[in-house]
Amino acid sequence: MKRHVVSCSFGKDSMATIILALKHKERLDEVVYCEVMFDEETSGEVPEHRSFVYSVAIPFLKKEGVPVHIVKSEKNFVERFRHRIGGNGAWAGKIWSWPLCGRCYVQRDLKARPLDAWKRANWSGDEIVQYVGIADDEVDRLAKMDSYKYPTVSLLKKYGVTENAALALCRKHGLLSPIYEFAPRNGCFFCPNAKAQELRHLYDHHPDLWGHLLELQALPEKATELFTRKLRFDEIDAAFRMDDAQFDLLSKKEVIPYAYGG
Numbered sequence: 001m002k003r004h005v006v007s008c009s010f011g012k013d014s015m016a017t018i019i020l021a022l023k024h025k026e027r028l029d030e031v032v033y034c035e036v037m038f039d040e041e042t043s044g045e046v047p048e049h050r051s052f053v054y055s056v057a058i059p060f061l062k063k064e065g066v067p068v069h070i071v072k073s074e075k076n077f078v079e080r081f082r083h084r085i086g087g088n089g090a091w092a093g094k095i096w097s098w099p100l101c102g103r104c105y106v107q108r109d110l111k112a113r114p115l116d117a118w119k120r121a122n123w124s125g126d127e128i129v130q131y132v133g134i135a136d137d138e139v140d141r142l143a144k145m146d147s148y149k150y151p152t153v154s155l156l157k158k159y160g161v162t163e164n165a166a167l168a169l170c171r172k173h174g175l176l177s178p179i180y181e182f183a184p185r186n187g188c189f190f191c192p193n194a195k196a197q198e199l200r201h202l203y204d205h206h207p208d209l210w211g212h213l214l215e216l217q218a219l220p221e222k223a224t225e226l227f228t229r230k231l232r233f234d235e236i237d238a239a240f241r242m243d244d245a246q247f248d249l250l251s252k253k254e255v256i257p258y259a260y261g262g
């Protein structure tokens with residue numbers, strides 16, 4: 001018997017895939033979720049999304065009788081950030097520091113490799129069919145499905161569900177991550193691809209995590225100083241403080257200094 005699985009981030013597309021599988025009685029044997037860790041104790045997920053994963057999505061699947069496997073690398077982001085480059089090359093002695101946009105070592109080391117290792121250990125010898133959360137209107141991604149390692153099916157394609165419809169479907173079932181209230185997608189809270197509104201959300205609502213990133217920016221001997229393609233993290237911090245100061249000046253409110261010791 002073929003095992004039908006979903007490798008899942010609990011974003012709208014993978015969650016809508018699960019809803020469709022249950023609604024249309026498609027075979028669904030298990031869900032695999034990989035959680036990236038920021039450090040040994042702190043998740044790399046945006047806190048609102050992590051809370052959704054553990055308090056809404058996983059309990060829902062357990063109630064439906066679908067096993068969920070949580071995969072975590074032994075490594076974490078801070079350990080990778082501080083990893084010192086060896087050898088005699090131009091970068092020798094520097095620390096890896098921020099992941100590069102488009103070539104993210106977090107994706108490679110903390111997601112793809114542990115997931116691949118888990119799949120090798122748990123799926124070897126079995127016939128696997130993998131459901132992927134690729135929407136009916138994601139034409140380029142659908143075209144690449146034939147090159148995937150395991151036979152792959154898009155239930156969103158099969159049932160004609162676009163990205164917008166996937167979001168609506170999750171909302172209708174009370175299974176939409178709150179991350180979509182302030183971000184177009186879910187990703188690590190330290191992602192260099194994060195949009196301005198995602199960074200602003202982190203700055204406003206999670207000053208502890210924001211402070212951790214400022215501490216990393218202050219470390220010496222980094223291979224790159226740039227957090228995004230153009231800006232250091234402390235420059236983004238300064239821009240937000242400036243915005244706040246101007247707003248507070250206009251509103252005659254007193255500016256609250258940010259307690260960062262970095």
Ligand code: SF4
Nearest residue numbers: 104106107187188191
């Ligand atoms: S969300 Fe961003 S930081 Fe996290 S793995 Fe993806 S590209 Fe890398």
